Amino acid sequence: MELALLYSGGKDSSLAALILDSFYDVTLVTAHFGLTEDFEHGKAAADALGFPFDMVELDRDVAEEAVERMLEDGYPRNGIQRVHEHALEVVAERDVEAIADGSRRDDRVPTVSRATAQSLEDRHEIDYLAPLSGFGRHAVDRLVEQELDVETGPSEEISRADYEGELRELIRSNHGEEAIKTVFPDHDQTIVRGRA
Template identity: 45%
Template structure:
């Protein structure tokens, strides 16, 4: 069976793929609005991890609605959740996709899908949505990441990633300037996966 894992090149989506690897054929999927070469950024990471990768184009209307949300709200939560929901549904419409996964953790507030939205997508498109990190908190994820991945971390302005935030920030920069980005996006640490560690199997 194949699972399509929504992939930003960050530690959470990378770890989700690793956790699913014993049970599925993995393909990493990066969604793009073509404002920035996020697909190329993610592809390099996917290749270093040894996973197949492809880029899916999301409709510009999704980004435009997210832009309106973040400007109106003054914070990015609802906008990012809107893009994530659209990305999951976009994958669900594809004929050969039956399992969709992401890197959402137990304590994440964004991006998240509420249960009614998950059930709606699963029932409408006859797919299965999986979040392998949903039972893991931040500390547990960091423990697993330290064992399996080499990462770099820095403020979001300084990290090259392929997440939804990247192109949303770029659209705000183009229309409203860099200062507006700092107004609506709180300072936070982002991660980018450099490579996968060679983990020695445990002895029985």
């Protein structure tokens, strides 16, 4: 069965791929707005793990809407949530039996509610899977340490193929560097370099 997994190149989506690989023909799919070349980091991580890789382009209007929402809110949650839901919709239009992401039980964003998951499944006649939804951060970290070679660092220093990098670039180009600091708190990101 064909499955498209939304892929950032980070530890969570990479671990999700490893879990699903026993049951599905997994393709790692990076969703992007065409604002940066960050999708290349997703491709490199997918290649290092030995998974097929593909990309889908998202609607630039959704990025603009997300950035305005984040600037208005003063934090990224609602904007990133909007982008993730849009990405799931776009990936659900692929010719696959299932779609998935790397969301964990304790993620603040993005999350997929039961109603959203059921709606995706019903409207697109696919399965939506979140294989890490029962795992907390510490459990994921222990599994990742055992299975993956991961680089970790401050978000602005670790390039990967997630929504944040392109949204940061859009904020930078439209509102300046200082505006990024008003939206994104300091936090670490990961990029997978291969298997452990």
